[in-house]
Amino acid sequence: MIEAHSISKMYGRGVYALRDLSLRVDKGDFVFLTGPSGAGKSTLLRMLLRQDVPTEGQLVVGGRNLATLTANQVQSYRRSLGFVFQDFKLLPNKTVLENVAFVPRVLGMPMTQQQRRTFQVLKWVGLQHRMNAFPMELSGGEQQRIAIARSLVNDPIVILADEPTGNLDPDLSLEIMNLFREINARGTTVIVATHDRELIRRVGRRALTLDHGRIVEVA
Amino acid sequence: MRGVKYAFNEALASLMRGWRSAALAVLTIAAGLFVLGFSLVVNTNLQRIVGRWAEAAELSIFLRDDITREQLAAVDDVIAKSELAAERQYVSKKDAVKRFSEDFPDLAPTAESLELSPFPASFDVKLNQRARDADAAVDTLATTLSGTPGVADVRYDRRWLSRVNSAVRLVRGVALLVIVMLAVAAALTVANVVRLGAYARRDEIEIMQLVGAPFAYIRGPFVAEGLLQGGAGAILAMTLLWLVFLAGRARLGQLATEGLGVGLTFMPVGLWLLLLGGGMLLGCIGGLVVARSVR
Numbered sequence: 001m002i003e004a005h006s007i008s009k010m011y012g013r014g015v016y017a018l019r020d021l022s023l024r025v026d027k028g029d030f031v032f033l034t035g036p037s038g039a040g041k042s043t044l045l046r047m048l049l050r051q052d053v054p055t056e057g058q059l060v061v062g063g064r065n066l067a068t069l070t071a072n073q074v075q076s077y078r079r080s081l082g083f084v085f086q087d088f089k090l091l092p093n094k095t096v097l098e099n100v101a102f103v104p105r106v107l108g109m110p111m112t113q114q115q116r117r118t119f120q121v122l123k124w125v126g127l128q129h130r131m132n133a134f135p136m137e138l139s140g141g142e143q144q145r146i147a148i149a150r151s152l153v154n155d156p157i158v159i160l161a162d163e164p165t166g167n168l169d170p171d172l173s174l175e176i177m178n179l180f181r182e183i184n185a186r187g188t189t190v191i192v193a194t195h196d197r198e199l200i201r202r203v204g205r206r207a208l209t210l211d212h213g214r215i216v217e218v219a
Numbered sequence: 220m221r222g223v224k225y226a227f228n229e230a231l232a233s234l235m236r237g238w239r240s241a242a243l244a245v246l247t248i249a250a251g252l253f254v255l256g257f258s259l260v261v262n263t264n265l266q267r268i269v270g271r272w273a274e275a276a277e278l279s280i281f282l283r284d285d286i287t288r289e290q291l292a293a294v295d296d297v298i299a300k301s302e303l304a305a306e307r308q309y310v311s312k313k314d315a316v317k318r319f320s321e322d323f324p325d326l327a328p329t330a331e332s333l334e335l336s337p338f339p340a341s342f343d344v345k346l347n348q349r350a351r352d353a354d355a356a357v358d359t360l361a362t363t364l365s366g367t368p369g370v371a372d373v374r375y376d377r378r379w380l381s382r383v384n385s386a387v388r389l390v391r392g393v394a395l396l397v398i399v400m401l402a403v404a405a406a407l408t409v410a411n412v413v414r415l416g417a418y419a420r421r422d423e424i425e426i427m428q429l430v431g432a433p434f435a436y437i438r439g440p441f442v443a444e445g446l447l448q449g450g451a452g453a454i455l456a457m458t459l460l461w462l463v464f465l466a467g468r469a470r471l472g473q474l475a476t477e478g479l480g481v482g483l484t485f486m487p488v489g490l491w492l493l494l495l496g497g498g499m500l501l502g503c504i505g506g507l508v509v510a511r512s513v514r
Binding site: 049051071074075076077078079081083089091102103105106107108110154 | 221222225422423425426427428429430431432433434436437
């Protein structure tokens with residue numbers, strides 16, 4: 001599903017964010033990327049989102065080399081992904097319903113399908129009763145659940161999450177991880193970048209530890 | 220279709236959000252198009268006046284008082300052979316007094332009381348279509364007639380009409396320069412207003428890019444925003460122009476009809492639509508400049 005073949009990312013003169021990194025993630029896997037700040041977790045996620053490309057090596061997803069995709073192919077590729085960020089990236093001037101429906105709307109989904117799918121995912125994360133609230137009226141955990149609902153609304157085959165529990169307390173963090181486990185149980189590949197080793201231990205999935213752009217441990 | 224609807228909905232929302240800057244862009248476009256429209260209306264009317272005068276343009280050949288019959292026949296012959304005259308009329312000294320009395324009734328008794336007519340006899344030549352398109356040929360004819368014995372003077376209306384035409388062309392050139400400058404200013408203002416809108420929507424745009432929204436959805440609202448601003452500017456400019464025209468016609472209409480022989484007219488509908496399209500195009504260009512920078 002996802003294969004990285006000796007990928008490196010160099011910024012400026014000799015500064016490597018990733019160095020000769022190889023990995024394989026199969027369909028339906030749940031993988032943690034962990035390591036200290038600056039280890040290269042976010043850079044790898046940025047490349048998987050095709051916001052960046054490796055300076056060396058190949059990153060292949062679903063048989064496609066991401067570096068060679070055209071602008072239209074990038075759009076098409078991104079439609080198969082869901083993303084969750086530490087800062088939620090919810091639109092403050094839109095309600096919960098509008099935030100989630102925003103994705104199918106800008107993907108040109110018919111209105112009835114937009115509404116049905118939005119309501120389904122909101123119900124799934126247990127926040128259908130808050131659909132008319134604005135993000136600022138929600139707790140951090142609720143906001144992250146809305147972000148997860150938004151990432152699921154277009155039925156992605158891979159979910160990428162960058163420090164999704166970075167702003168949450170341990171109980172809420174575990175609650176969010178349980179949501180990811182449920183998503184994964186339905187067959188969606190999940191890749192979560194986090195520096196919270198305790199959380200990884202409690203969830204108990206494959207973890208790749210990065211340091212200075214290299215994988216230094218697989219657990 | 221959904222994409223177009225989305226683009227216009229977002230554009231309207233963005234314009235409402237930043238209505239002050241949007242109003243500035245609309246006013247700038249309106250100012251540019253108003254100047255353009257105003258110069259077009261002035262030009263349309265000037266062309267009509269000059270055209271009317273050109274139609275009525277005559278060659279007047281004033282004759283010496285001591286002209287002989289043979290010389291008179293020779294002048295007539297030169298005019299006839301030139302093939303530039305649609306009509307020619309001999310006006311005797313007596314007819315000239317009569318014509319003066321008709322044109323200036325208050326002075327008629329004085330003119331008629333004179334023993335000798337102070338006005339020279341003349342030939343009034345109405346030029347044909349061929350002459351209207353051949354200034355050089357008419358000039359040659361005028362020169363030939365000036366040298367013909369018995370001719371005192373030749374007056375050719377089209378000479379000063381040419382000067383009027385040159386002045387009109389100069390005014391049109393200056394107006395065009397101002398219009399181009401205003402058009403560029405309008406497009407830049409729209410681009411800046413749309414850019415402000417893009418900045419306000421940067422989070423939305425980032426999410427759209429991340430979820431793989433089509434470019435039409437990402438860039439469409441910027442183009443639609445420019446289009447709406449341009450259209451609004453054009454409509455505002457045309458409305459103002461129409462009001463100014465109505466006011467101008469109320470004050471000067473009668474004077475123009477009586478003094479210049481033509482009534483004042485607004486621009487044709489085709490030109491009006493062209494200006495509306497031009498305004499939208501200007502806005503579109505401004506929007507596209509921003510849209511192209513969003514990848």
